[in-house]
Amino acid sequence: MDAVRDVWEFLTTGDNWRGARGIWTLTRAHLHISFVASALALVLAVPPAVWLAHHRKAPVLSVAIANIGRAIPSFAIIALVFPISIQLGLGLGFWPTCVALVALGIPPLFVNTYAGVAGASREAVEAARGIGMTEGQVLRKVELPTALPLIIAGFRISAVQIVATATLGALVGYRCLGTLILEGLAQPTAARDRLLTGALLVAALAMAVDFVIDRAEPRLVPWTKRVR
């Protein structure tokens, strides 16, 4: 029970929350990079998936390529982008981490969007063409909205993985909740408070993001009745 007490003490010490190295600042930075990475993943994954799926192009190949993002370790991507980022004058921590997170976030979004658009009710699509929609309207008014539940599910997986993995940013000098873990590593083994608190806060943040998306979903796709 020492661990619980350590974490409790750390969290209830006001000084740990305040200031440039405090929990608030680290959490904000953690959310910031997660938000930027999720938004970029959305922009990079959804439009090509929608276009490819509407035209039924490269169903196997495109999904395989998107999945490479899953196969390459995020840490390796950070290491690869690190020197390039410095060369381009983009700094140490943020962009190398962000690129790795985007690569991590793309596959679930791409795969789900492709499946959602390609799997739109054939009858609804035939009816849409039959009543006089242009191809663009079929895509905008039928295929994309009916794919939305799957796209949201993909976004949810992406966002949770991104929040959990943003922790790695600490390794290349991006100050986020991972920094607490890193600082904990530097402490003597008996003092586990920082490491454990960092891990706990990252997990809590990921679950909070998951919860928010879960709550927002019925409002975004009111036609899907949930079976609970």
Added chain:
Amino acid sequence: MPDRSPDRHAIGLRNVTKTFAGSALPAVGDLTLAVRPGEIVALVGPSGCGKTTTLKMINRLVEPTSGTIEVLGDDQRSMPAHELRRRIGYVIQQIGLFPHRTIRRNMGMVPELLGWDGDRIAARTDELVGLVGLDPDLLDRYPAELSGGQQQRVGVARALAADPPILLMDEPYSAVDPIVRERLQDELLALQAKVHKTIVLVTHDIDEAMRLADRVAILNVGGVLEQYDTPDGLLAAPASPFVASFLGRERGLRRLALRRVADVEVIEGPIVRPSRTVAEALDVADEHGTSWVAVVDERQLGGWIDRAELEALPGSTSVGGLATQRFVATVGATTPLREALDVIVTSRSRMAAVLDGERYLGMVTIDQVAGGLDA
């Protein structure tokens, strides 16, 4: 015979052939077919006869390999496909409602595409609900919450939303159970009596075609038109053994089903007024060769009296005072002749009384029913 004058066609197919890529034989071969404004035409045939392909060529979901198709007097290729389709209602078997839109917004889709304003769409939606007999409470639900029959009505309402002069229906009733199907068929006929659309309907069900269509085009494998005629014309004179076998047996009886009692002349029948005597009643029975007479007062059918009963009474007795038996063999003016025939053969009277509500119109006999086929 198909009408050949071009100005009277709502839809005109001329030498239309469709050969799909990778197929040696055409799905539709050199088909010429005209549909007049305001009529229901059914395309029927076995699978592989190209009936659905033919339908989809009308709204350009399938492009013909050769030949021309005129819609409302214009070559269908004179405008973009999506504009053509907005002028033609389209109903498919699986209905294909948009799952993410409420019923109201499903119905308003074509007006929305045409750029109508919100008030006009709302007014039209309310009108459509009445037209297709849908419960207005369903308007704010989603398609998944509706039964098959309700969804089908919404599908028809969506097709009619912008009041297109033409309606294409691809096996519209094969996905619903037989009882709902029959009701929806009745509703279509009632609807058509109000809206007078030109309707082309594809079905594999010859009975459905005969029931709904003004004219039926029977197609054979490869899109070959075997015969194009009214249901009665087909049954009376099938053009080929294929048509005859496709129509099936009991063609005479099925022709009778297409006609009504009002189509044949009724006879006065063995009737007497209550003021007449038994002797007079017996003369009437003799005259008609029946073993009974019916008592009719001021066009009201009272009942019938057996001849044997009359013979046992003094000839001067007034018929009005006698007990009568209830007349069960009755039909209405709109009763199909086939049903009238059934009433006649199952009754002992060898004829049926024709009533308009309570009013006695006359008697119809088995000979007159059979004579209905000569008309």
